[in-house]
Amino acid sequence: MQRILVGFIIALLIGGFLGVLLGISKLADETLGSLVIALQSVPSIVWLPIALILFQGSPLAILFVVVLGATWPMTMNMRMGMKNVQPILLRAAKTMGYSGGELVWKVMIPAAIPNLLTGARLAWAFGWRALMAAELIGRGGLGRTLMDARDFFNMDLVVAIMVIIAAIGLIFEYFIFSKIERRVLSRWGLNTN
């Protein structure tokens, strides 16, 4: 549990920062952009063998995989949000004397919040999947328990754990993301009903 939270937050920070960078700098977009897309298409669990060697089997390996899984969707959505800021808002802010970093911080990033939210949601889902997969192979947590249950042919426990995994996903979806999303969308005037 702690792993996914820490991993999620790290992924949001890295992804958010990268997304902003790709969104505002054409140079960064043309160089790093394709790299991000390439990395995004690699399932994060593929990193586990490297991670296990890199971190010598410590719990950091799983965290590493979670972060790698969650960062890229966050990056791509943040980038999209920064690119889709209405130019008229930037022009208006310029006539008020804002420029450079202030434009990014005070206009572009707030305007990209709805995309940031989508990114966070996807990052959570990808991170959660990566965590479960990594735990199955690695050690500790729900995934490990699941594998142990299989080893003892304890199918009741296997199904129970799957239900728990689904339930946790559902709880986060309903009690955290939809609530925040509804609030943000209504404030940004984007919800249609």
Next chain:
Amino acid sequence: MSHVKINHVEKTFPGSKNTEPFTVFKDIDLQVAPGEFVSLLGPSGCGKSTLLNIVAGLDKATAGTVQVKEKTIQSPGPDRGVVFQEAALMPWMSVRENVEFALRKQHGKAESREKAEYYLKLVHLSKFMKSYPHELSGGMKQRVSIARALSMDPEVLLMDEPFGALDEQTRTMLHKEVQYIWEETNKTILFVTHNIRESILLSDRIVLMGTRPGGIRTIFDVDLPRPRDPASQGFADLEKDIMNVLEKEIEKVMREEMGDDFRNKKAGLLYSSNRNMGDHI
């Protein structure tokens, strides 16, 4: 002494591989006195919005300079408030925060709030200070946008077809509001429009621009007493005068778009000799 000085301004869009460079206008000279209300009128494509953007500092002139209060324009700045055709409000901020956003660059927190409230009162929106832009009608949004531009206490207020996207009733109401604001604040206003009546109703001077070659055609002084009545004789005469000049320009634009056989007076198809073909069978 003039407030806004436009000296020999030229705008040319650079050509690419397949297109020639295109000069929108050249040698534009215009001086606006303090407190004067000047309209830029012209057919689409004559560059009136481009000229306004150059004064705002959002576009760069290819040649020539623009001075506001003896200061040459290099970049956008709060000494020139701009009202765009769309309200361009930040959707995540309330109405008051939107106005404060423009003020915070130069003023403290308390002062910004005070000023924001004052200017929102001026446009009769004090009831909606806490609303968000998507909760307002188009006319109300545009009023917020005007309050926001005014609140920076600019030397000149630039309005780029501010009522173009609004319905007729709202527009009429906002005309009254703009006149009231202008009399109240005594601001210099540069107003871009393609609506002749709007320009006669509001301005001291009307600058008529044309295309091919782009530039100022005529400048009309509007000497009618305020508030102006669109039904009065003077109003109608001036409207006719302006229409006469404008029509030629519009015809030029249409011909450009539709090909050389376009005639304003008789649309070719309706009066062609083939029109009645087969009538007497």
